[in-house]
Amino acid sequence: MTKPYIFITRSLPEEIVTPFQEKFNVKMWDSEEQPVDREVLLEEAGKADALITVLSDQVDEELLSRGRQLKVVANLAVGFDNIDIKTAEKNGITITNTPDVLTETTADLTFSLLMATARRLIEANEYVRKGDWENWAPLLMAGHDIHHKTIGIVGMGRIGEAVAHRARGFHMNVLYHNRSRKKEAEEKLGAVYKSFDELVTQADFVVCLAPLTPETKGMFHKEVFKKMKSSAIFVNTSRGDNANEDDLYQALVEGDIAGAGLDVFENEPISKDHPLLSLQQVVALPHIGSASVETRKAMMNLCLENVQLVLDEQEPKTKVTS
Numbered sequence: 001m002t003k004p005y006i007f008i009t010r011s012l013p014e015e016i017v018t019p020f021q022e023k024f025n026v027k028m029w030d031s032e033e034q035p036v037d038r039e040v041l042l043e044e045a046g047k048a049d050a051l052i053t054v055l056s057d058q059v060d061e062e063l064l065s066r067g068r069q070l071k072v073v074a075n076l077a078v079g080f081d082n083i084d085i086k087t088a089e090k091n092g093i094t095i096t097n098t099p100d101v102l103t104e105t106t107a108d109l110t111f112s113l114l115m116a117t118a119r120r121l122i123e124a125n126e127y128v129r130k131g132d133w134e135n136w137a138p139l140l141m142a143g144h145d146i147h148h149k150t151i152g153i154v155g156m157g158r159i160g161e162a163v164a165h166r167a168r169g170f171h172m173n174v175l176y177h178n179r180s181r182k183k184e185a186e187e188k189l190g191a192v193y194k195s196f197d198e199l200v201t202q203a204d205f206v207v208c209l210a211p212l213t214p215e216t217k218g219m220f221h222k223e224v225f226k227k228m229k230s231s232a233i234f235v236n237t238s239r240g241d242n243a244n245e246d247d248l249y250q251a252l253v254e255g256d257i258a259g260a261g262l263d264v265f266e267n268e269p270i271s272k273d274h275p276l277l278s279l280q281q282v283v284a285l286p287h288i289g290s291a292s293v294e295t296r297k298a299m300m301n302l303c304l305e306n307v308q309l310v311l312d313e314q315e316p317k318t319k320v321t322s
């Protein structure tokens with residue numbers, strides 16, 4: 001009997017893949033960094049039983065309609081805005097993601113980014129390395145306090161709650177906004193529910209952790225930045241499209257807000273000539289929210305386990321539904 005065929009759109013460590021090779025025929029794209037060619041991906045989608053994809057692969061109608069063989073697409077991310085879930089469901093293809101295993105790691109990164117932006121860590125590091133540090137000065141690299149300030153979390157889900165937990169350790173007041181109230185988070189974390197407008201007006205740090213959906217796309221725009229405190233710092237570790245980057249740039253230049261910590265961008269990788277990267281008050285990272293070795297390996301294992309379960313005609317651990 002021929003083994004089921006799994007195609008993985010990036011090269012993953014052998015140690016992760018080898019245990020699955022006895023039961024499955026596993027092929028990987030030969031680069032860890034370079035995305036798979038679209039034509040190759042479409043061809044593979046037509047003959048594979050399972051795909052393991054990354055967040056930059058467009059799993060759209062064209063791909064999901066390539067043939068009857070494809071049973072499961074396991075996305076190496078918790079976000080699944082790159083996948084047309086409705087078409088997958090219509091075509092009987094199971095979609096899985098990687099929630100929970102990356103929550104704490106992404107919360108660590110989100111809070112680090114908040115701190116690095118507020119306390120100007122990247123700018124200060126460059127200042128020392130360039131040899132510009134000649135004297136101690138009373139306001140040299142003075143930034144913004146974090147402790148006892150107010151954090152406003154838009155998207156108080158798994159990662160949002162983990163960020164709130166860290167914020168409590170810094171004696172911060174925690175505000176949050178979701179479409180629905182989370183009484184449990186309010187009790188456990190002392191978080192206070194606010195409307196979106198109230199949150200952006202009152203918070204010193206506005207952190208976006210809502211998924212990218214038609215509703216959240218562009219939710220941080222010109223008028224929203226104008227409502228924020230001029231000392232506010234915007235942190236985005238969700239998806240770049242949740243903020244309008246032109247408006248964010250203007251808000252920073254015009255002093256509507258004081259800084260931005262960004263792990264995600266409208267177009268990734270962001271061009272080095274992008275206006276946002278010309279601003280000292282912006283800290284930019286290459287979408288590394290979940291990037292610890294332990295967590296990335298846990299995500300890879302979860303993808304392979306989900307694929308195995310679906311191909312064995314069992315329920316996957318973390319199925320995505322519309």
Ligand SMILES: NC(=O)C1=CN([C@@H]2O[C@H](COP(=O)(O)OP(=O)(O)OC[C@H]3O[C@@H](n4cnc5c(N)ncnc54)[C@H](OP(=O)(O)O)[C@@H]3O)[C@@H](O)[C@H]2O)C=CC1
Binds near residue numbers: 177
């Ligand atoms: N930078 C990185 O590397 C990473 C980025 N991410 C991003 O973080 C996101 C969140 O992950 P996770 O916490 O696990 O997801 P969850 O689904 O647990 O949380 C998302 C939260 O967003 C809220 N939400 C959804 N729609 C809206 C809306 N229109 N307005 C306000 N709140 C909304 C939801 O509450 P409700 O339904 O009540 O509105 C929910 O509480 C991912 O979707 C992904 O985009 C995740 C991991 C790593």
Ligand SMILES: O=CC(=O)O
Binds near residue numbers: 102
């Ligand atoms: O952006 C990363 C994810 O897991 O979603």
